[in-house]
Amino acid sequence: MTMKSRILMSIAAFALAGASPALAQTEIQWWHALTGANNDVVVKLTEDFNASQKDYKVVPVYKGSYPDTLNAGIAAFRAGQAPHILQVFEVGTGTMMSAKGAIKPVHEVMKEAGEKFDPNAYLPAITGYYSTAKGEMLSMPFNSSSMVMWYNKDAFKKAGLDPAKPPKTWPETFEAAKKLKAAGYDKCGVSNAWATWANIEQFGAWHNVPLSTKVNGMAGFDAVLNFNKSPAFLKHWTNLVELQKDKTYDYSGRTNNGEGRFTSGECPIFLTSSGFFGNVRANAKFDWGNAPMPYYPDVQGAPQNSIIGGASLWVMGGKKADEYKGVAKFFTFLSNVDRQVKLHTESGYLPITKAAYEKVKASGFYKDKPYLETPILELTNKAPTDNSKGLRYGSLVQIRDIWSEELEAALNGQKSPQAALDAAAERGNQMLRQFERTAAR
Amino acid sequence: MQKNAYFKGLTIPFLLLLPQLAITIVFFYWPASQAVWQSFLLEDAFGTSTQFVWFENYQMLFADPGYLKAFINTAVFSTFVCVFSLSIALLFAVMADRQIRGAEIYKTLLIWPYAVAPAIAGVLWIFMFDPSLGMLARGLQALGIPWNPRLNGNHAMLLVILAATWKQISYNFLFFLAGLQSIPKSVIEAAVIDGARPMRRFWTIVFPLLSPTTFFLLVVNIVYVFFDTFGIIDTVTGGGPSGATETLVYKVFSDGKGGSNLGGSAAQSVLLLVMVIGLTAVQFRFIERKVSY
Numbered sequence: 122m123t124m125k126s127r128i129l130m131s132i133a134a135f136a137l138a139g140a141s142p143a144l145a146q147t148e149i150q151w152w153h154a155l156t157g158a159n160n161d162v163v164v165k166l167t168e169d170f171n172a173s174q175k176d177y178k179v180v181p182v183y184k185g186s187y188p189d190t191l192n193a194g195i196a197a198f199r200a201g202q203a204p205h206i207l208q209v210f211e212v213g214t215g216t217m218m219s220a221k222g223a224i225k226p227v228h229e230v231m232k233e234a235g236e237k238f239d240p241n242a243y244l245p246a247i248t249g250y251y252s253t254a255k256g257e258m259l260s261m262p263f264n265s266s267s268m269v270m271w272y273n274k275d276a277f278k279k280a281g282l283d284p285a286k287p288p289k290t291w292p293e294t295f296e297a298a299k300k301l302k303a304a305g306y307d308k309c310g311v312s313n314a315w316a317t318w319a320n321i322e323q324f325g326a327w328h329n330v331p332l333s334t335k336v337n338g339m340a341g342f343d344a345v346l347n348f349n350k351s352p353a354f355l356k357h358w359t360n361l362v363e364l365q366k367d368k369t370y371d372y373s374g375r376t377n378n379g380e381g382r383f384t385s386g387e388c389p390i391f392l393t394s395s396g397f398f399g400n401v402r403a404n405a406k407f408d409w410g411n412a413p414m415p416y417y418p419d420v421q422g423a424p425q426n427s428i429i430g431g432a433s434l435w436v437m438g439g440k441k442a443d444e445y446k447g448v449a450k451f452f453t454f455l456s457n458v459d460r461q462v463k464l465h466t467e468s469g470y471l472p473i474t475k476a477a478y479e480k481v482k483a484s485g486f487y488k489d490k491p492y493l494e495t496p497i498l499e500l501t502n503k504a505p506t507d508n509s510k511g512l513r514y515g516s517l518v519q520i521r522d523i524w525s526e527e528l529e530a531a532l533n534g535q536k537s538p539q540a541a542l543d544a545a546a547e548r549g550n551q552m553l554r555q556f557e558r559t560a561a562r
Numbered sequence: 563m564q565k566n567a568y569f570k571g572l573t574i575p576f577l578l579l580l581p582q583l584a585i586t587i588v589f590f591y592w593p594a595s596q597a598v599w600q601s602f603l604l605e606d607a608f609g610t611s612t613q614f615v616w617f618e619n620y621q622m623l624f625a626d627p628g629y630l631k632a633f634i635n636t637a638v639f640s641t642f643v644c645v646f647s648l649s650i651a652l653l654f655a656v657m658a659d660r661q662i663r664g665a666e667i668y669k670t671l672l673i674w675p676y677a678v679a680p681a682i683a684g685v686l687w688i689f690m691f692d693p694s695l696g697m698l699a700r701g702l703q704a705l706g707i708p709w710n711p712r713l714n715g716n717h718a719m720l721l722v723i724l725a726a727t728w729k730q731i732s733y734n735f736l737f738f739l740a741g742l743q744s745i746p747k748s749v750i751e752a753a754v755i756d757g758a759r760p761m762r763r764f765w766t767i768v769f770p771l772l773s774p775t776t777f778f779l780l781v782v783n784i785v786y787v788f789f790d791t792f793g794i795i796d797t798v799t800g801g802g803p804s805g806a807t808e809t810l811v812y813k814v815f816s817d818g819k820g821g822s823n824l825g826g827s828a829a830q831s832v833l834l835l836v837m838v839i840g841l842t843a844v845q846f847r848f849i850e851r852k853v854s855y
Contacts, residue, residue, distance in 0.1 A: 185588070192819060199609045216822060220608035235700055308694070365713075382694045416811060420571040519821030522801070529804035533713045555622075555823075 146545040149179045149447045150204035151199075154190040154432065156183070158399065159264070162468050170454050176449035179206075187432065188518065191216070194437070198223055203437040208263065210432045211250065215338065217435050218259050219560035225436045225445065227251075227452065228258045228517030233442070234449030242456070243476050246426055246500035251433050254340040254424055260433040261452050264470040266396040267427045267496035268315070268323045270294075270415060274408035277391035281302035287412035294415040295360065295392060298369045301389045310364075312382060313392035315430075316375050317471040318358065321348065321545075322428065326509035327414055327499075328353050329422035337512040342557040344514065346549045349542035351418045356546045358531055358538035365532045372532050375525040394430055395496035398469045413499050426484035426508045427499035431470065462544075471497060514549075515556030525550045567731065569669030589704035594835065607822035608632035620827035628805055629813070629830075634807040639723060640787040646727040648779060651734030653770075657762070658735075659742040669739065680790065687725040698816050715806025718799045722807050725798055726791045734779050741775035742768065764798045781845055810834050 155163050160183060166180040184190040187210035189446070194207040209217050209470040217224055229236035240248060240258050251260045264323075274284035288294040298310025313319040325332045330351045335344035348354050353534040364370035373379025383391035384404040392414060399408055434449055454460065461477030464470060466486060472478045478497060481487070487494040514520055524545045529542035569575045604613045623629045658668050675683070690698045693710045702709040711717040745768060753763045769776075788830070794802060794817040801808035801816060808816075814834060817825030 188819070192822075195607050195822065220606055222610050223608040224574065372713055375802060379694070379712075385694070387694050405753050409607050516821055516823065520816065522816065522821075526804045527803065529713060529802055533715070533803060535804060555604075556606075559604055559611060 146178045147176060147443050149177055149206065149444060150382070150449060151179055151181045151206040151208075151434075152184045152190055152194060152204045153183060153208040154180055154187045155208075155264070159470075161469055162464065165459075166455070166464075169460075170451055174450070177450060179362045179447075179451055184204055188214075194435075198437065203439070205440055205444055206451075207435045207437055208432045209435050210258070211430055211511075212517045212521065214251065214260070214433070214511075216515045217515055218253075218513070219342065219515055222438050224259070225438045225440075226257060226259045227261050227364055227436060230445050231449050231452065234446040236449040236453050237308075242310065244471070244473060244475060244478065244497075244500065246471055247429055248507055249427050249505050254336055257410055260435045261455065262429075262473045263432060263434045263455070264468070265433075265473065266394045266431040266470060267429055267433040267499050268319060268392055268414055269395045269411045269492075269495045269499065270393045270395065270413065271383055271393065271401060271409060271411045272403075273383070273386065273389035274410055276301055276304070276306060276386070276407070280306075280389075284408070284410070285340040288390075288412065288415060289412075290418050291357070291360065291415045291436060292417075295364060297367060298390060300365070302367075302369055303331075306387070306389050308368060309373075309382060309388040310369040310390075311390040312371050312373045312379065313390045314373055314380050314397075315393060316372070316528055318430065319352075319392050320361070323414060324357060326356070326426065326511075327416055327424050328420045329425035330354065330420070330509050331508045334512075336507045336510065338514045338553075339510060339512070340492065342515060342553070342560050343388050344553060346546040346553065349539070349546040353417060353423075354542055355380065355539055356417065358528070358542060362531050362538050364533075372529070375522070386483060395471075395493075396431065396469065398492065411495050413495060416519045424499075424502055426502045426505055426507060427474060428494070428511050429471070429500065451501050462477075464544075469474070469493060492541070492543050514553060515560055517553045520549045521560075523552065571605075576772050578740050581640055583801050587649055589801075591620050595808045597828045597831050600824055601832050603825050603828075605824055607824075612827070615825070620833075622826065623724060623829055623833070628808070631805055632808050632810050633717070633811045635805075635807065636788070636811075637807050638719065639726070639791075639807075640784060643726045643730065643787045644780065644783045645725070647723035647730040647734055647783060648776070650727070651731045651779075652738050652776075654735050655742055656732070656768075658739060664709045667774070673732050675728060676736070678729065680729060680793030681797045683729045684725055684794040687721060687794075687798055711803075715803055718807045722791075722798050723797050725794050726787065728788055729794065730783060734783070738772065741772045745771050770854060774855050777845075777850060777853045782842060782855065784845075785838060810837075 140496045151167070153163055163181050172177050186192045190207070191209050191213045194203060194209070196413070197203045202551075203223075228240070240252070240256065243262065247265050249420050251262060252258045254335070257533055270287065272287050277297075278286040280297070282297055282300060282304070287319060288297045294311055302310045302469035323331065324330075325337075325348060330348065330353050331337060332348045333344040333346040338344040341522045359371050366376060373391075377393060377397070380391070380393055380397055380400065382388040383393075383397075384401060386407060395411070402407055413424065415425065434452075436445070457472055458474060458476045458480060461472045462472050462480050465472040465477060465481060482494075521522070525540040527536070527548070529537040530544075531538050536544070601792055602616060604615045604618065632800065654672055658665055658672065662668075680687070688696070690696045691709070691711065693699050693703070693712055699709050709717060710715075711721045749767060749771075750763060753767055758766070789811055791809065792812045795807055795809060795812045796815065799807040801812050810830065811834060814827050814830045817823045817830065821827075
């Protein structure tokens with residue numbers, strides 16, 4: 122989205138805000154972090170909702186990146202000016218749910234407004250992340266993604282690998298990476314973006330290995346991180362450290378900055394979000410595809426199911442009953458099957474309801490675009506266990522930095538993989554203990 | 563100059579001081595006292611539960627090995643940035659001060675980078691030195707240098723030092739050039755007639771006459787590296803790899819803004835404030851003696 126249209130949109134939002142009392146409409150403020158094509162989807166969605174009824178008007182406001190939007194929401198709440206709906210990325214889930222009075226759980230909003238609401242209609246792998254251990258939905262899933270393995274089919278051909286058969290396990294992946302390296306991809310055989318999402322969070326869920334006690338934090342803030350004691354993690358990190366030496370595996374940073382290494386052709390195998398789809402389609406000058414994340418076949422239960430990324434919609438506390446009614450109506454509108462089908466096929470984000478997924482599947486859409494189904498197949502591979510529902514830690518933004526630091530220390534040879542894992546868990550636990558004291562329950 | 567000019571009574575002096583005092587109180591003392599108060603609190607992000615914990619945030623900082631590391635990183639980072647940005651700017655200013663054709667163009671070009679926001683400066687340097695995308699990085703790799711700031715802490719530190727230096731050179735250049743141009747030409751001419759060579763003229767006449775400017779810039783540059791560089795570090799390395807480029811101000815920024823750890827972040831800013839006040843006091847007490855106005 123250009124600067125000009127963004128300015129025009131905010132002017133329009135202000136103008137509408139001024140006009141609404143005269144129409145006796147209840148206004149619902151929705152702060153979000155989506156840009157470009159996804160912003161257009163948001164605007165279109167609210168326009169459709171506003172046109173569908175007369176009592177409520179949803180006003181979307183772009184507030185910057187995910188962390189910026191979360192910070193804007195926090196600052197606005199502290200100043201008594203919170204929006205009704207705040208889009209928060211999955212990492213902020215622990216922070217949101219721990220603040221008593223700051224948020225109103227979605228299941229309450231729906232119940233009090235008398236809206237029809239069946240939590241079982243949603244894909245469990247998605248709602249599980251945003252629900253309490255008792256299964257009460259705290260926030261409304263909106264744009265969800267998962268982590269997949271993107272691969273360069275042209276490079277596979279060049280290296281004598283079968284482009285129709287991407288590697289399934291980590292040993293196969295490393296072997297393919299070595300062949301790719303020999304075929305001229307000598308800077309990087311395999312890599313990933315989002316270092317901790319790939320090598321800790323998704324890795325734990327996909328191998329059905331716990332990161333901590335207390336259902337990965339979902340059953341209480343007194344969770345203790347213990348992934349350093351799991352042989353699966355040690356094995357994976359040891360492999361990464363070993364392969365980093367000759368760049369069969371090459372580290373690409375903590376965020377998605379390194380994603381360009383895939384589209385430029387430097388890294389032929391690259392694990393990152395399924396949301397990378399738009400970028401790949403626009404920029405990759407080679408034949409590409411994606412596949413589920415690799416796993417270690419000797420880890421019992423692997424592959425389990427993956428966990429989600431992306432963001433959900435939180436309802437802020439302290440608003441009027443009438444306003445909550447509008448929010449509930451909007452959420453019902455969002456969950457409509459046809460609307461979800463459209464959102465999924467246009468934006469590439471996951472459908473949030475089972476019915477929407479079935480409908481897209483029945484239409485044959487995935488025959489042409491199998492890469493859009495990969496993340497759903499991962500998420501629904503098996504029924505989520507306590508280790509693969511998701512994770513909920515306060516201060517997760519900071520904890521992720523600590524985990525990245527320790528992974529980097531292992532990869533550059535400062536620490537042994539075991540020492541790095543131990544430090545990652547120990548320092549993470551310090552953060553969790555501090556958070557536990559501030560969390561209001 | 564008349565030195566004993568003073569106002570009779572108290573009304574006018576206070577009225578004249580009032581705007582400055584009001585600005586200082588609103589924009590400095592009030593926020594600073596808020597930071598001190600916040601540093602004694604343990605609070606969740608939304609401010610819904612607050613506990614008074616005395617010095618616990620400080621104790622946690624001193625128990626954290628990462629804080630000591632950030633302290634050492636800051637010392638390395640600030641020393642190199644100050645030395646590089648001051649000496650390179652002085653060299654440029656001396657060059658641009660000479661009678662050369664097109665001097666105005668050189669001056670303008672040298673001043674331009676100052677208009678670039680720190681985060682943008684960071685992005686520019688990434689474009690040049692990113693191990694996969696950067697033109698210069700590819701050149702280094704072609705020469706057999708395994709350039710990789712993503713995993714090599716020294717490379718990452720070098721990169722943020724270069725970016726922060728580049729950003730500050732323009733500012734220093736501007737002041738040095740103004741300082742050079744205010745040195746009376748007659749003094750230099752007299753030295754030329756006495757047969758002093760350029761190097762000797764510079765060190766015995768020009769540099770001492772520039773000392774007030776240099777001193778001012780030293781103070782400003784130290785404040786710059788301590789408080790103004792987190793945008794560069796955030797975009798270039800994000801404090802990594804493995805904390806190798808995490809400076810004190812970057813830690814304040816990332817703990818407070820990214821991590822919503824307001825108490826810890828406030829404690830760090832208070833300590834940072836004390837450090838910079840201390841450093842500035844030392845500069846005025848000891849270095850200023852060598853300055854001749």
